[in-house]
Amino acid sequence: MLASIDLNMLLVLEALLEHRNVTHAARHLGLSQPSISRALTRLRGIFNDDLLVRGSGCMVPTPYAERLAQMLPTVLGPISGMLNRSFVQGEWRSTMTMAMPDHQALLLLPPLLPVLRERAPNLDIVTDSLLAGALRRLEQGDIDLAVGQIGEAPQGYFRRSLYTDRLACLLRSDHPALAQEWTIDSFASLRHAAIASDTKDGFGQVYDELVKLDLQGRDPVLVSNVLAAALAIVVTDLVLVAPHRVAAKIAAFLPLAIVDPPVELTSYEAVLIWHERCHRDPDHRWLRQEIAAAAAGQSRQQARGESTDASSRQ
Template sequence: MTAAQAMLDTSARASDVRRTNLASVDLNLLVALEALLEQRNVTHAGRRVGLSQPAMSRALARLRGMFGDDLLVRTSAGPTLTARGEQLRAKLPSALEPIREILVSRSFRPEEAKSKIIVAMPEHQALVLLPRLLPRLRSRAPNLDVVVCSLLAGSLKRLESGEVDLAVGQVDDTPPGFFRRTLYTDRFVCLVRQDHPSLQHEWTADRFSALRHAVISPGAEDGFGQIYDALAQLNLPDRDPLIVPNVMAAPMMVAETDLVLTVPLRVATRAAAMLPLRVMELPIELPPYEVSLIWHERRHRDGEHGWMRSELAAATMDVVHSLPHAAIAS
């Protein structure tokens, strides 16, 4: 056979495969065929797959029609396979194994995981959560990569499309198709520089209101990452707060100016441990700051995803029970 003829023959076989209509094939017959080819006995093969001898005989008749071959024949030495039967016996197990793999629901083994999970998380939450989460993951799933994305715009759509696996943030509600789990609740305090002029006087609501305020921009219209959005509701004289793009730039500016910054307590204590800042109790009342974990239903039952959600929740238990290291003034 020339090379050209071989190519034509291969092309013809490929065309035959493409024309095969799997919808017309009872795939259960392949399970019966596997047993028949191994047992070479109708009765024994029937027992293996839970069919009676008559039912297995009917299955063999259908298989013979499907393949256009007797597959199993009688000889003086007993039942034996035809040449086509021998070919199928060699190929069938490797063909059925991937199907069995698809149908078997495997439990997630974190120590064997070699994949990547993308978490949309604002910088201030990364500052609080990652020091507690990453050591847990390093010991339990050393080959699992966690990518933290601080780009929060369109987080719900990105969760829905699968571009992002999980999101951490403050959201009041989630639309249908999404799940939300509260990780922890914090309270608001404020930061001023250690030698701020206001500290020489009584720390009152009027004095707090009269200061120039800094506000950290959430960077997302759907609420993820927002730290403090109630400034406009407090009727403060400062109607034009300084918008700061990220959580680390804001405390650095406060440490060098007379600005005041309102943030959750755990963020404030982390910043005060690194910069010359004073953590002050708020002289006004604000609702609690609730941090949630959000995900889409497309991954709700995924074993790896569920394990990661549990690890995040476990890491936040350390956050809940941790005590601030910096003194809080009132």
């Protein structure tokens, strides 16, 4: 029985029951009057009922047609929802897991979460600080998005640059090195704090580069995350090399100084990466756009801050 029913017939029936006039139903659907008349004949055969009969001013529904009129919205509504692939504010009910190192969460979550609370209040966000195996986990659906310093996206993955940042040094504000000339030698004499990384991306790349430049006389002090490193720097002579915007965020709350490294280091690029299985999903696309907007807002904020700092030094 179901195989013989054309979904378009149900739309015609819905229009006929609403307008109770073949001409008006045809106009509503953008079809010709003869085609609606033929469809009504087919519907009468499908349901084995007259459905609509002539009345004094319009067609009137049979009792069975009245029951169908009550059922059609619950039938056609979900089907319309299946086909309407667009983000609807406030209706997204899901849990999204994002692989995001803690320093990225420090930057992106403060501007992102208020937007999600307003426009997608039923969306739960779970962050996972581990980037190891991110591509495999994206493919398998263990995570939905990954944010960090990630290389080229292989086939089947998409990659969007969020921001590029220079690297900076964080030291305690009364560090003895700040009272001296800031040179490669003074920088090399310091012991570094290093973020224990599960991957060669991100902070792992930073310290690999420092090792190649032979700027570290001793092994770095490994700490679990960037906030732990910052708290250690406040009370020690350690130095942390971090993306400038991360350093600025931390220095706003702790007595820390930010100085440029006395040697040229590769810039830091943070990217957003996802698997093609989510690429066309409207909800995922909306979230990706909001993450990019949060990163862009951080870029503008940093630019204003640097402009203010430059003005104050003049």
